[in-house]
Amino acid sequence: GDVAVLVPAAGAGVRLGPGRPKALRLLAGEPLLVHAVRRLAAAPSVHTIVVAAPAAEVAAVRDLLAPVAPVTVVPGGAERQASVAAALAAVPAGLEIVLVHDAARALTPPEVVESVAATVRAGHDAVIPVLPVVDTIKEVDAGEVVLGTVDRATLRAVQTPQGFRRAVLSAAHAAAVDALTDDAGLVEKQGVAVRCVPGSEYALKITRPFDLALAEHLLTSES
Ligand code: CTP
Numbered sequence: 001g002d003v004a005v006l007v008p009a010a011g012a013g014v015r016l017g018p019g020r021p022k023a024l025r026l027l028a029g030e031p032l033l034v035h036a037v038r039r040l041a042a043a044p045s046v047h048t049i050v051v052a053a054p055a056a057e058v059a060a061v062r063d064l065l066a067p068v069a070p071v072t073v074v075p076g077g078a079e080r081q082a083s084v085a086a087a088l089a090a091v092p093a094g095l096e097i098v099l100v101h102d103a104a105r106a107l108t109p110p111e112v113v114e115s116v117a118a119t120v121r122a123g124h125d126a127v128i129p130v131l132p133v134v135d136t137i138k139e140v141d142a143g144e145v146v147l148g149t150v151d152r153a154t155l156r157a158v159q160t161p162q163g164f165r166r167a168v169l170s171a172a173h174a175a176a177v178d179a180l181t182d183d184a185g186l187v188e189k190q191g192v193a194v195r196c197v198p199g200s201e202y203a204l205k206i207t208r209p210f211d212l213a214l215a216e217h218l219l220t221s222e223s
């Protein structure tokens with residue numbers, strides 16, 4: 001493999017409800033982070049995995065992942081962007097393709113990882129997996145009155161892993177001023193073209209209890 005994957009996993013999981021940090025919450029008996037790392041390690045392109053864990057859980061996460069795959073674990077930050085930056089700083093020299101993958105997208109198939117990595121390798125500086133938007137989208141004002149309907153055909157829902165030429169991601173993080181929810185957003189601000197490839201419904205972000213229940217069902221109904 002020629003790819004480093006950064007795994008931001010330091011979030012609390014507030015929207016999932018009270019409990020352990022989200023990456024350590026159980027899905028079919030195993031922490032979300034274990035599911036995520038196992039699938040990353042199964043992708044032939046992946047050479048190195050760097051996990052940004054909750055600061056208080058770094059040692060626990062090292063122990064948890066040791067039997068799953070060789071990983072480097074660093075303490076994450078207060079915002080996702082800081083967690084990604086901390087993981088990026090731990091990538092060894094010589095790996096020029098870097099993917100960023102949310103631990104919360106625990107069921108992302110290795111095929112999506114391969115597709116994103118291959119598209120960066122083919123010469124695109126920034127690559128994101130996306131799905132078409134299925135709902136009609138309205139723009140509303142502060143009083144919940146509709147201002148208009150957005151043309152759904154031009155919209156995409158964005159997933160991870162997002163893939164970058166390493167220098168492009170480093171420059172975007174170095175220049176970042178506002179915290180954004182994804183890394184491609186930082187790269188866009190640098191004027192770099194971002195290429196979309198097909199994502200997967202399995203790459204859903206486990207955010208609310210409904211998502212955890214859905215993921216549990218998907219896992220237990222798989223062969
Ligand atoms: N993340 C991180 N460091 C943070 C915040 C988030 O590494 N300070 C990670 C999460 O662990 C998750 C990914 O970024 O894998 C996407 O974030 P999100 O789904 O929002 O997770 P949480 O921030 O944990 O959830 P919530 O916003 O509900 O608290």
Ligand code: MG
Binds near residue numbers: 011
């Ligand atoms: Mg969050």
